Amino acid sequence: MAKIMDGHKLSEEIKTGVRRDVEALGAMGVEVGLGLLMVGENPSSRQYLLATIKACKKVGIIPHQFNLPEDASINEILNVVHTINRDERINGLLVLFPLPRRINPRRVVNEILPEKDVDGLGSLSVGRLAAEESTFQIFTYNSSEDHWVRGMPAISGYLPCTPYGVIRLLEYYGVELKGKHAVVVGKSLAVGKPLSLMLLAKEATVTVCHRATDDLAYFTRQADILCTATGVKGLIREDMVKDGVVVVDIGINVIEDGRIVGDVDFEGVKNKASLITPVPGGVGPVTIAMLLENTVKSAQRNHLLKSPLIT
Numbered sequence: 001m002a003k004i005m006d007g008h009k010l011s012e013e014i015k016t017g018v019r020r021d022v023e024a025l026g027a028m029g030v031e032v033g034l035g036l037l038m039v040g041e042n043p044s045s046r047q048y049l050l051a052t053i054k055a056c057k058k059v060g061i062i063p064h065q066f067n068l069p070e071d072a073s074i075n076e077i078l079n080v081v082h083t084i085n086r087d088e089r090i091n092g093l094l095v096l097f098p099l100p101r102r103i104n105p106r107r108v109v110n111e112i113l114p115e116k117d118v119d120g121l122g123s124l125s126v127g128r129l130a131a132e133e134s135t136f137q138i139f140t141y142n143s144s145e146d147h148w149v150r151g152m153p154a155i156s157g158y159l160p161c162t163p164y165g166v167i168r169l170l171e172y173y174g175v176e177l178k179g180k181h182a183v184v185v186g187k188s189l190a191v192g193k194p195l196s197l198m199l200l201a202k203e204a205t206v207t208v209c210h211r212a213t214d215d216l217a218y219f220t221r222q223a224d225i226l227c228t229a230t231g232v233k234g235l236i237r238e239d240m241v242k243d244g245v246v247v248v249d250i251g252i253n254v255i256e257d258g259r260i261v262g263d264v265d266f267e268g269v270k271n272k273a274s275l276i277t278p279v280p281g282g283v284g285p286v287t288i289a290m291l292l293e294n295t296v297k298s299a300q301r302n303h304l305l306k307s308p309l310i311t
């Protein structure tokens with residue numbers, strides 16, 4: 001029977017660290033702010049917005065809300081992004097998806113300054129991850145503050161919160177990644193693709209599966225670590241995994257009775273897995289914690305780099 005990877009527990013620990021860093025900046029007269037841009041009214045975006053605002057307030061980060069109507073033009077949206085880019089009180093920007101269909105989301109995220117792209121989705125952030133210019137973040141979070149500060153000027157980009165949260169969760173539960181076969185199901189820019197790059201940086205052997213993958217089970221059965229982010233309920237069944245596998249379920253699916261489930265048939269797969277994330281309560285809470293951590297790191301970096309006393 002699998003041990004549960006508790007996302008709430010890790011999330012609380014990360015948030016305690018964030019609160020401490022926010023207070024330290026506050027003592028120097030620096031406030032930490034997160035911009036939240038929502039266009040139109042989508043119920044799941046609204047839910048995520050409220051959860052993020054609540055989490056910000058808990059750690060002392062000031063949320064700055066920008067709400068635009070459904071029919072806002074691309075120019076209006078970009079003007080808000082530019083305003084946030086220039087606002088010293090705001091250290092990061094989260095754009096809530098989906099945007100209205102006629103708006104190209106890449107046009108919007110690419111306009112966010114990389115140093116404020118705390119969701120790590122802009123092309124520069126993605127490129128820096130692929131070029132291993134920002135992956136030092138997945139190696140340094142346990143080291144001293146000094147180490148982080150020394151690395152900081154080298155980055156002007158942050159790792160996307162969900163895959164970064166997956167790596168943190170795996171390491172929190174002592175999962176060795178080096179030399180293991182990690183199978184990632186899903187190749188989206190927000191989750192599957194950056195997660196596979198981070199696992200590769202950690203020297204796992206990585207297989208990425210997607211909709212066109214022929215015989216998905218052939219690959220998932222080989223996984224030492226199986227991460228799935230598809231949004232397909234029940235995609236991963238007990239007969240598709242090997243004994244002792246570590247399973248990270250990133251999927252979020254709302255079922256008929258209103259409950260939330262992942263991509264994995266939890267009841268079946270937990271009999272074979274050694275470790276497994278629940279849905280809800282697994283990756284979700286860690287994602288928000290990573291957003292807060294990226295935001296406070298952005299504030300620290302901004303404060304340090306602009307100090308004339310830097311040596």
Ligand SMILES: NC(=O)c1ccc[n+]([C@@H]2O[C@H](COP(=O)([O-])OP(=O)(O)OC[C@H]3O[C@@H](n4cnc5c(N)ncnc54)[C@H](OP(=O)(O)O)[C@@H]3O)[C@@H](O)[C@H]2O)c1
Pocket residue numbers: 162185186187188189190191192209210211212213216229230231232235250251252253283284285287
């Ligand atoms: N827990 C969290 O914090 C968090 C954060 C973000 C997202 N999520 C959840 O994670 C899931 C994925 O999100 P996303 O943004 O990556 O979604 P997405 O952009 O729709 O991507 C889904 C991916 O799954 C693949 N896929 C779909 N059906 C498949 C199948 N039958 N077999 C194999 N691969 C399949 C797609 O393949 P193709 O590329 O070939 O189409 C695509 O790469 C969603 O449920 C979302 O709600 C959770």
